[in-house]
Amino acid sequence: MQPRTRLDLATKDLEAPLAIVDLDAFDHNAADLVRRAGGKPIRVASKSVRVRALLDRVLARPGYAGLMCYSLPEALWLSSCDTAEDLLVAYPTVDHAALRALAADKKARGRVTIMVDSTAHLDLVDAALGEDHPEIRVCLELDVSWRPLPGLHVGPRRSPVHTEGDAVRLARAVVARKGFRLVGVMAYEGQVAGIGDAPAGRRAWGLAVRWMQGRSVPELTERRAAAVAAVRRVADLEFVNGGGTGSLETTGADRSVTELAAGSGLVGPTLFDAYRAFSPRPAALFALPVVRRPKKNVATLFAGGYVASGTGTPDRLPSPHLPSGLELIGLEGAGEVQTPVVGKAADRLELGDRVWLRHAKAGELAERFAEYHLVSGDRVEAVVPTYRGEGKAFG
Template sequence: MTHADLSPEPAAPSGTPAVLDLGSAPSGQPWQQPERYWAGLERAVAHLPAPAAVLELDALRWNARDLLRRAGGKPLRVASKSIRVRSVLDALLRLPGFAGVMAFTLPEALWLARDIDDVLLGYPTVEQAAITRLLSDEVLASRITLMVDDEAQLNLIDSLAAPGRRPEIRICLDADASWQAPLLGFIGTRRSPLHNPDDAVALARRIAARPGFTLVGLMMYEGQVAGVGDNVPGAGPMNHVMRWVQRRSMAELAQRRTAIAGALRELSPLEFVNGGGTGSVETTASDPAVTEITAGSGLFAGHLFDTYRAFSPAPAAAVALDVVRRPQDRTATLLGGGWIASGPPGPSRAPQVAWPHGLRLLPREGAGEVQTPLAGPAAEHLAPGDRVWLRHAKSGELSERVNEFHVVQHGTVTGTVPTYRGEGKAFL
């Protein structure tokens, strides 16, 4: 497993830039044979310095097609925070069935909207410099839709440029999709304060009455389904509870979302009603009120998305790290690796050892920013200079830690694609 090149100079984006073709069918499912799959990735990047981040092309194609299948014909909007690789976003938007991007900050949306004509901001913004730039550019204002759940967010915009002195600003109303369970209480993500239809409609009326704003969309993100697995290993009873909660939650949400969307359409002809995420594509698609579904994490497939019954994504993104020392016979230490995902702290947010099998994180040390010790039988066969492959819990954090991904197909690097970081961008 020793690799040939331990050059200390990790390059900025280099090599042959890859033009990704995601429209072709996968030539196979090599990840179904882990020994061959990871060995092929190992050979492909053996000459490259660590951390060597990889996108396996057939796995990426498989995941894109699977998301389209699950969406059942409803358009998929790409969640950029789960990708953070511009060329992957562009390749997805060339596929029939993918339409538009959901950005996570306004500076990012402004950057993307130079070339992409449909960018929905997923969260409210108060970044005054970015808002001022948006207000001064009619083309960008026509391509970017801002997210709002409080009239104070509109007041900030007007304070920077009054209506009549700026372009019309496109607005999407963010309504809460959590479930207020009779016995369990709040279940979901704490986002919008607009839970009841009356509250959402009241703000929509105020938006419609204000000059300089056009209400074009509604978003309701069911994080309690889209972001929580229902087939977690070793959590049998809790999995059953989670499935019950998700069924009840989606049944309640379907009625409430229909009511809110219908009332909003009486005020303004909505262009879209957005919902969902990777974990809820099927159930969100079954809601007649929803016209488009956001998804992103299922494309690179962080290991959190192995814990759902409804789908099995391929491990498209992974990173190889160097073994640099052997503290004990059954312990090998990697350089780096501690890239922890957001959410409640715990083992599920740590990177997962993908290959070789027979390695585990140490409970008192975990994954470290500089070093990550691993224990287990496989550690006996590792030596400094060998490689270990990690998959990260979510899909966006790996892109924040590397300048480029090496695109691999059939065990060969076919090119590289820069991440946001590799293009000099750090939005959040």
């Protein structure tokens, strides 16, 4: 059975717009991530999923352990739901109310680790809780961007802790500070994990990315190993986290890293089509109905302006997937109330037919829908709420 036929059959009694997760593709991707991890456990990046039922599904598989959350309120909620007993908040928090909730929740304090990259973060926690607060678990973030020349920065602008010396100074400050326990180090190489090295139609850019990554990986691996070894002489670390979906092989080869992070590879959004080393299957799709046929080779879909965060470039737009042969119109793109698609396949579409699209990023689709329909074969196996469907929005 053709993929579009299968999906249309599975959802024939449902009204579009709607969103599905193809469980066969999701499970295939989950298994492939474990294969690529080479024996190291994977901490699931929750922001790339944002559906508790799917987090439960992947955490039940061998090879996965713990969650990487994107906000402290999210981690506290997932702890209260017993989704996981090990929750790392990947970004520093300045949320005083959430910090007070963490301090007041003994169970959460044993499960949740917050991120710091300066003593100012420690000061903020003290200001929110008072200096005699209960012990808070913290993780030090090491910056592993590539800086080949003075003033040249390749990678995310994250932590100011770049050198071994920076890491040791902060580690000592944490250990000396009452009310904190240093339990981990995180070092995310976004210039490798988050930039595809084989973008379609951009051969020169792909070559440049591969050149950059080929020089960045050895440098960051050596620097990370030295920094981790130095921090371990200061504190008894429980974990060293690194990497992402795009760098599991290279990060996993780093002996200083004890666990990997991944999430987007479970879902297979379009931004992860541009890698040579792996090809995730599209698992999350959304369907829009045809509402107009303005002219030959054009069909207009209802809604669809689900644009991904980031650079604001065309690769952040959703992409028509099924039927094949459709494209967005450059001057209209994907709109709040309508999304025109063009191509010969449009002439086979009638009012009410569905076009299946893919989002550019993995988790942001869940912000647009209250529920996902989990499809197995040609039937809907379950309907589960997204974070939005559970009344949760974490920014």
